Amino acid sequence: MSQSQTTSERAQVSFCPFCHEGFEGRLECPEHELTLIPIDQLPRHADRPLDRVAFFVDPRLGRGAPLLGATLVLIGFIVPFVRSSELEASALEVAVDGAGNLWFTPGAAIVLLWILWRRRSRDTMRTARVAVLGLALGGLLPVIYSCRRIDLMADVHGATVDWLGGLWLMTAGLLVSALGSRRLGSSR
Known part of the structure; x- marks a missing residue:
C-alpha cells in the first residue's frame, strides 16, 4: 500500500x-x-479575452453594429424608397431607372459584409476600422445626392415627394455601421 x-x-x-x-x-x-x-x-x-470569432454573424468583438447596419442597408434598398403623386419605387427601381449612383450604397454594404466575412480575428478587425467607416460614409453620399436630385426634379415637374422607409433604413444602417466601426475588434 x-x-x-x-x-x-x-x-x-x-x-x-x-x-x-x-x-x-x-x-x-x-x-x-x-x-x-x-x-x-x-x-x-x-x-481569456476572445481573440477570434468562428461564426460569420457572431456579434462579439464589435461586429454587431456593422452587421446590423449592412443588413439594414440591403433591406432598405429593396423596400419602398420614394413615393410621388404618380408612383412608388424602391431604391433598386430608382437605380435601375437611371440613378446609377445608388448602386454604390448596396455595393458598400456588400463589401462591408465581405470585410466581416474575411476578418474574424481581433487584430484584423481593428485594421479594418477605417475601411468600414469609409464604406459607411461613402455609401451615404449617393443616397444624399439621389434624394436631392429627385427632390429637385419633382419641384421642376410640380410633383410632391414622400420619402418612405427604404431611405430611413438605408440611412440608419449606414450611420449604425459608421458609429460601430469605432468598436470593431474590441471586446466591449
Whole structure:
C-alpha cells in the first residue's frame, strides 16, 4: 500500500501556468522556470479575452453594429424608397431607372459584409476600422445626392415627394455601421 502511494505521488502531473504543459516529477517548468501547479488551479480558457470569432454573424468583438447596419442597408434598398403623386419605387427601381449612383450604397454594404466575412480575428478587425467607416460614409453620399436630385426634379415637374422607409433604413444602417466601426475588434 505504501509503495503504490509513493508511485502515485511521484506520478502526479503538474502544469505550467503559462504554457499549460504537463510535467511529471518536476517542480518547475523547464522552459519558463515557473512553479508548476495542479490542473485544477490552471486558469480557464473562458477567462481569456476572445481573440477570434468562428461564426460569420457572431456579434462579439464589435461586429454587431456593422452587421446590423449592412443588413439594414440591403433591406432598405429593396423596400419602398420614394413615393410621388404618380408612383412608388424602391431604391433598386430608382437605380435601375437611371440613378446609377445608388448602386454604390448596396455595393458598400456588400463589401462591408465581405470585410466581416474575411476578418474574424481581433487584430484584423481593428485594421479594418477605417475601411468600414469609409464604406459607411461613402455609401451615404449617393443616397444624399439621389434624394436631392429627385427632390429637385419633382419641384421642376410640380410633383410632391414622400420619402418612405427604404431611405430611413438605408440611412440608419449606414450611420449604425459608421458609429460601430469605432468598436470593431474590441471586446466591449
